[in-house]
Amino acid sequence: xxxxxxxxxxxxxxxxxxxxxxxxxxxxxxxxxxxxxxxxxxxxxxxxxxxxxxxxxxxxxxxxxxxxxxxxxxxxxxxxxxxxxxxxxxxxxxxxxxxxxxxxxxxxxxxxxxxxxxxxxxxxxxxxxxxxxxxxxxxxxxxxxxxxxxxxxxxxxxxxxxxxxxxxxxxxxxxxxxxxxxxxxxxxxxxxxxxxxxxxxxxxxxxxxxxxxxxxxxxxxxxxxxxxxxxxxxxxxxxxxxxxxxxxxxxxxxxxxxxxxxxxxxxx
Numbered sequence: 001x002x003x004x005x006x007x008x009x010x011x012x013x014x015x016x017x018x019x020x021x022x023x024x025x026x027x028x029x030x031x032x033x034x035x036x037x038x039x040x041x042x043x044x045x046x047x048x049x050x051x052x053x054x055x056x057x058x059x060x061x062x063x064x065x066x067x068x069x070x071x072x073x074x075x076x077x078x079x080x081x082x083x084x085x086x087x088x089x090x091x092x093x094x095x096x097x098x099x100x101x102x103x104x105x106x107x108x109x110x111x112x113x114x115x116x117x118x119x120x121x122x123x124x125x126x127x128x129x130x131x132x133x134x135x136x137x138x139x140x141x142x143x144x145x146x147x148x149x150x151x152x153x154x155x156x157x158x159x160x161x162x163x164x165x166x167x168x169x170x171x172x173x174x175x176x177x178x179x180x181x182x183x184x185x186x187x188x189x190x191x192x193x194x195x196x197x198x199x200x201x202x203x204x205x206x207x208x209x210x211x212x213x214x215x216x217x218x219x220x221x222x223x224x225x226x227x228x229x230x231x232x233x234x235x236x237x238x239x240x241x242x243x244x245x246x247x248x249x250x251x252x253x254x255x256x257x258x259x260x261x262x263x264x265x266x267x268x
Contacts, residue, residue, distance in 0.1 A: 025232035026071070031095050036073040038064045039094035041082045043175025044149070046200045046257045047100035047222075050079070059257040060098035063119060063224070066249075067096075070240050071233075081174045083151030089113050089227055096237070097225040100194070102153040107225070114226040114234040117241055118267040119250055123216035124157050125195040129183060130209045135190055137215035142166040147179050147188035154192040157218050180207050194220070196258045203259060221267050 031037040040048040040060055048060045056077050068075035080088055085097045090112040100120075101107070107115045128135045135141060142163065148155035150172035159167060171188055173179040176197060183191050184207070191198070195216060201207040223241070226234040244250045245264060254262050 118221035144189035
């Protein structure tokens, strides 16, 4: 009995030392001591958006704030157009990017940053004007003008999976706000975007006169990207994500922001 107690005590002490060392490891490589520096777009509702008072809000802002609390760090947010976020992370400007980053094979294989396990399951969808009955699904977009967010992956997935020369004209925008404004004004015929985001904008009354089609070209997963020079931070956040997937924390946050439940079996 005494031997088992001593072994357990030793194991607990080792775990505490290991945990402390791990925490020290990710703290040593932070952009700023004691601070979790977060890059986000502020223009991808409801992942990351700017309120009328200039404050940041959204699913990613909540996730990053919760991560800061869990890791004992103070979150500090920096806004940048989505196209500049990954280069900014690679250059060491941020510790993490929290802005609905899609987990593509190319990004998962990158040595420039570490893309973590899924925190949400989403899809590549069409958003079109409400009165445009010619577009009923992905098989009807050939010859149409496609719009997308600059630096995103939805247009890339669309162009890879649609027939060659199907879409010959595309226009890119700094964020979703500009994208959907041009869609409503008729400068593009449809937006290649995610499924959850535009649905949120419609339900919250932030956009109107558009329709999000439920014909998904692909199922995607999204997550947070971490500076490649701080693998201990990536491991700590991934461990936290695993716990939050298991205990329902991420599901509750998704339902709060998107009004949808997630089939985690699609997450890889």
